[in-house]
Amino acid sequence: MSVNSDCLQVIPLGGVGEIGKNMFVLKYGQEMLVLDAGLKFPEEDMLGIDVVIPDISFLLEYRSLIKGIILTHGHEDHIGAIPYIISELNVPVYGTRLTLGLLRAKMDEFEQLRQLECHEITADQRVKISPSFELDFFRTNHSIPDSVGVIIYNPVGTVVYTSDYKFDQTPVDGKITDFYKLAKLGRKGVLVALSDSTNSDRPGFTPSEKEVGKTIDDIFRLSQNRIIFATFASNIHRIQQVIDAAYLHRRKICVVGRSIINSVQIASELGYLKIPEGIIIDPDQIGQYPPQKLAVITTGSQGEPMSALTRISVSEHRWVEIIEGDTVIISASPIPGNEKLVARTVNNLFQRGADVISQPLFEVHVSGHAGEEEIKMMLNLLRPTYLIPVHGEYRHQVYQARIAEKVGIPRNNIFLVEPGTVMEFSREQSRINGTVAAGKVLVDGLGIGDVGRVVLRDRRLLSEDGIVVVVLVIDPQQKAIVAGPEIITRGFIYVRESEHLLERARNTLLECLLELNVEQLLDWNIVKSRVRDAAGTFFYDQTGRRPIILPVIMETSSK
Ligand SMILES: [Zn+2]
Numbered sequence: 001m002s003v004n005s006d007c008l009q010v011i012p013l014g015g016v017g018e019i020g021k022n023m024f025v026l027k028y029g030q031e032m033l034v035l036d037a038g039l040k041f042p043e044e045d046m047l048g049i050d051v052v053i054p055d056i057s058f059l060l061e062y063r064s065l066i067k068g069i070i071l072t073h074g075h076e077d078h079i080g081a082i083p084y085i086i087s088e089l090n091v092p093v094y095g096t097r098l099t100l101g102l103l104r105a106k107m108d109e110f111e112q113l114r115q116l117e118c119h120e121i122t123a124d125q126r127v128k129i130s131p132s133f134e135l136d137f138f139r140t141n142h143s144i145p146d147s148v149g150v151i152i153y154n155p156v157g158t159v160v161y162t163s164d165y166k167f168d169q170t171p172v173d174g175k176i177t178d179f180y181k182l183a184k185l186g187r188k189g190v191l192v193a194l195s196d197s198t199n200s201d202r203p204g205f206t207p208s209e210k211e212v213g214k215t216i217d218d219i220f221r222l223s224q225n226r227i228i229f230a231t232f233a234s235n236i237h238r239i240q241q242v243i244d245a246a247y248l249h250r251r252k253i254c255v256v257g258r259s260i261i262n263s264v265q266i267a268s269e270l271g272y273l274k275i276p277e278g279i280i281i282d283p284d285q286i287g288q289y290p291p292q293k294l295a296v297i298t299t300g301s302q303g304e305p306m307s308a309l310t311r312i313s314v315s316e317h318r319w320v321e322i323i324e325g326d327t328v329i330i331s332a333s334p335i336p337g338n339e340k341l342v343a344r345t346v347n348n349l350f351q352r353g354a355d356v357i358s359q360p361l362f363e364v365h366v367s368g369h370a371g372e373e374e375i376k377m378m379l380n381l382l383r384p385t386y387l388i389p390v391h392g393e394y395r396h397q398v399y400q401a402r403i404a405e406k407v408g409i410p411r412n413n414i415f416l417v418e419p420g421t422v423m424e425f426s427r428e429q430s431r432i433n434g435t436v437a438a439g440k441v442l443v444d445g446l447g448i449g450d451v452g453r454v455v456l457r458d459r460r461l462l463s464e465d466g467i468v469v470v471v472l473v474i475d476p477q478q479k480a481i482v483a484g485p486e487i488i489t490r491g492f493i494y495v496r497e498s499e500h501l502l503e504r505a506r507n508t509l510l511e512c513l514l515e516l517n518v519e520q521l522l523d524w525n526i527v528k529s530r531v532r533d534a535a536g537t538f539f540y541d542q543t544g545r546r547p548i549i550l551p552v553i554m555e556t557s558s559k
């Protein structure tokens with residue numbers, strides 16, 4: 001990558017070609033800024049992986065230039081990587097009050113981390129973060145309160161990062177997007193916009209969050225039974241509307257599920273959630289209220305296996321047992337990939353006598369992202385010279401590019417890029433100038449990035465055909481096998497019914513080991529590969545399966 005000092009470079013390290021692990025880098029001269037640091041949940045073939053974070057080797061290379069990480073809102077795909085990367089980077093973090101509150105709660109789970117250097121910002125505040133970068137913000141409407149877009153003033157030209165947004169004309173907290181600020185920006189001139197592509201394939205406008213409030217109120221008014229309401233823990237405005245309906249229709253509320261208890265607590269402490277005195281009850285009080293006087297707010301709208309709603313649906317929850325006539329509202333649409341899990345939970349709930357209300361039959365959820373008409377409006381307000389569609393899989397980026405062309409942004413000024421692409425902007429022109437390292441780092445438990453392709457392949461094989469361990473004891477003095485081969489299997493065959501097969505396998509292995517001469521027998525590598533080949537061939541011929549074969553050789557001394 002050649003460095004042109006008069007240029008502004010924009011480099012996505014994640015969040016393009018995918019929905020998740022958002023991270024965008026701006027570099028001008030000897031100064032760098034990072035916008036968001038999100039994680040992504042693993043795909044189906046990443047067995048045992050907890051989360052996926054962006055590869056930050058590029059940031060580590062230029063660590064001394066980084067002036068800060070700016071977080072736009074408290075969703076995992078924007079803040080979730082911080083606990084994994086911040087101790088290595090050691091740079092200050094900027095965010096609004098709720099975003100930082102949620103981040104601190106996350107950091108508490110990673111006790112070993114030092115205190116974060118946090119700077120709280122508001123939507124109406126300018127921050128001179130370094131000699132060349134000055135930040136300004138604008139409030140956005142999204143499925144979590146206190147979300148902002150970022151305006152980055154710099155010597156080359158204004159950059160606007162919309163982050164996740166929709167235009168809600170009647171938001172629950174009454175705080176609409178600052179249209180005037182956006183229009184003023186557009187009039188002054190925006191060089192580059194990075195804009196949310198999530199719903200670029202949906203025509204029209206995304207409905208207001210208040211629309212869901214009407215449905216919630218209808219359900220609370222008409223239902224004579226218990227109401228169990230499942231949504232995302234961070235959807236504070238949705239939770240507020242449930243609390244409001246419960247208050248109006250005189251129901252008590254029990255909040256169930258660790259993540260939602262946390263977010264309700266943080267949001268109410270910080271003033272984002274208004275909870276009337278005495279409305280919340282403890283789980284052990286549930287039995288004291290008649291069904292028409294009770295509502296439960298919980299997590300599990302995605303059918304996540306460990307979530308409260310999933311456990312409730314199979315009668316495995318400590319406090320909540322479905323009773324005939326319960327109304328369960330699933331107030332979310334399944335994230336692609338989760339459809340089966342959600343369907344299973346819904347089936348189980350029906351089976352236990354609950355009535356389940358969910359999309360698309362009922363208006364119990366709206367998206368937090370802009371539809372086509374809102375994207376047009378954003379682009380018409382900002383009038384950017386260059387557009388980088390972000391926050392979308394490739395098709396979403398393409399759809400936003402088409403929308404942008406409709407409102408007059410020339411195709412040549414739209415960048416459809418992958419993680420690691422270096423885009424360079426000067427006052428006169430723009431170009432793609434190579435790539436930097438970018439990709440995914442897999443996190444499994446405490447290990448960050450130690451699980452690679454090979455480990456994943458092994459996990460896949462283990463999950464498909466199991467494992468066969470072959471144990472041998474060799475005496476180097478006698479130059480002979482003194483015990484084994486013993487065969488131990490897991491997830492391969494049912495041993496009690498396969499004694500005969502294993503006996504024949506032992507004999508086959510022994511025969512092939514006896515063919516080895518003394519030098520070969522004392523060379524572990526040769527013995528191991530012989531065992532692997534012979535056992536692999538034998539079991540494939542006999543069963544059609546390819547378990548992982550793990551030879552274990554021990555040496556014993558006859559003295
Ligand atoms: Zn978001």
Ligand SMILES: [Zn+2]
Nearest residue numbers: 075077078164
């Ligand atoms: Zn997002």
